[in-house]
Amino acid sequence: MNRVILNTIFISCLIVTACKKKQPPVNPEVPVNLMTLKAKRVLYFDKYPSTTQALSQVNLLPQVTGSITGIFFKEGTHVEKGQKLYEIDQRLYQAAYDQAVANLRVSQGTLVQSQQDADRYEYLNKYNAVAKQLYDHAVITLENAKATVKASEQQVKTAKTNLAYSVVYAPFTGTIGFSQVKLGDVVTPGTTILNTISTDSPMAVDFIINEKNLPFFEKLQINKVNVDSLFTILLPDNSLYPYNGKISVIDRAVDSQTGSIRVRLVFDNPKGILRVGMSCVVRVHNQETTPVLVLPSKAVVEQMGEYFVFTAKDSVVTVSKDSLAKNPKADVSGKPRLFAHQKKVQVGQTIGPNVIVKSGVNEGEKIITDGVQTLHDGAPVTTANKVAPTQGGKH
Structure with a gap:
């Protein structure tokens, strides 16, 4: 009983003490x-993620069948328009060309003979000194000879074209990539890709804008606003590219799913710093004063x-x-x-x-x-x- 009374007193003291503690303000x-x-x-820049693109880029495809007998460039380097790049085995195409030329000469000789016969029979026909049938046959033979010459000339052109296709030249000045074929590989027209070549200067930079910003960029394109550093890009290492760009193309239509549209800038690239497919950041100089x-x-x-x-x-x-x-x-x-x-x-x-x-x-x-x-x-x-x-x- 005494223990219960003591516990009650002790708890009461704790409650009183707690109540007397200072309340927080x-x-x-x-x-x-x-x-x-x-x-x-x-001064600030609106920034847009972007990707570099070549203004022109093509896959080099062979036009004739054969094995690769020559590769005349260094991969990943700059090549000039008309530069010799690949050679396909020319022996068959050279032989076909020589044969076509020989056939043309035979056809031309036959034409000369037919022309002489036709002229002779025409003269005799004036004096009724030859049968009418022989004269008609001579005229027909002459026309056939002329047609044969034309056909032979076309065969020569075809053979010459195939022979020319056995050498692949650069279609324009640009940068060539890794070769997809090696010496000795057999290539087939329309299926085998030899290489890819793309222009390297100027270089395009594509980025996406919201359709709400379209009037602003159309104004910049139409009015040709001349502001220092209006369009600049940050390279993947976050360094500033040393040349300024200008608007080249605004895409024809807005993507109805995203409400966005693509804009293309063009930058000079004399030092080859920009490569196709690089991820950059386009900076658009603030025009708001x-x-x-x-x-x-x-x-x-x-x-x-x-x-x-x-x-x-x-x-x-x-x-x-x-x-x-x-x-x-x-x-x-x-x-x-x-x-x-x-x-x-x-x-x-x-x-x-x-x-x-x-x-x-x-x-x-x-x-x-x-x-x-x-x-x-x-x-x-x-x-x-x-x-x-x-x-x-x-x-």
């Missing part, structure tokens, strides 16, 4: 850093795909008697206090550590730049205690 002020939002002119609102990216909070900032506003807090009774240390001075207010914003282009804000806040508002991690809408804040600037972008 209500809505402690969060230390923050502020900036006053001002509009200013900025109107001042814009710029915030540090760290001041912007992302939530479920939407973006918010906290502004700080002065407010006077009225403390009721009940609140004062519960918290005797509450501020009753009537002085304005700062409170955080969350606002939804629309962000634009990122410029280094900053981001353009298109809407949601106005010039002159006080924006909380540090300490936003612990804030909520309506939280009291203070600038009395400086907050160490945070690093990084959006939270």
Whole structure:
């Protein structure tokens, strides 16, 4: 019984002691850093993922059958238009050409003989010194001889063409790739790919834009806007390509599935830095001269795909008697206090550590730049205690 009484007394003491502990202050002020939002002119680039393309590219295909007897280029190098690249066994095609030429000469000789006979019979026919049938046969033989000569001439052309096709030349100046055949390989017209050649200067750079931006790029194409560094590209190693580009083509139609359209730029490539298929980033120089609102990216909070900032506003807090009774240390001075207010914003282009804000806040508002991690809408804040600037972008 005594033990029960002692335990009850002990528990009662603990409860009294706990009740006497100091209660945490209500809505402690969060230390923050502020900036006053001002509009200013900025230089930035709109960036688009892109891929380099050749303006002309073809697969080299043989036109005749035979084995490869010669390869006359170094793979992956620059070749000139008309340069000899491959040779296919010419012996059969040379023999066919020689035979066609010989047949042509025989046909030409027969034509001469037929012409002489026809002339002789025509003369005799005038004086009725020859049978009419013989004269008619001589005329027919002459016409057949002429047709035979024409056929022989076509055979010579065909044989000459096949002989010419046994040597493959570069169709234009460009860069040639790895050979798909080796010496001795037998190639077949229309099926065997010998190699691929593509132009290397100028080089095309293709990228995709949203259909909403189409009027802007059409204006640049039509008006031929001459702005230094209007179109530049970043190479895969993030270095800046030393030459500027210009709009060459805007695709004929918008993709109805994605609402996008392809734009092609053209860049000079005298040093061969650009290669077909490279992944680059197109930078389009900002043409907007109107001042814009710029915030540090760290001041912007992302939530479920939407973006918010906290502004700080002065407010006077009225403390009721009940609140004062519960918290005797509450501020009753009537002085304005700062409170955080969350606002939804629309962000634009990122410029280094900053981001353009298109809407949601106005010039002159006080924006909380540090300490936003612990804030909520309506939280009291203070600038009395400086907050160490945070690093990084959006939270």
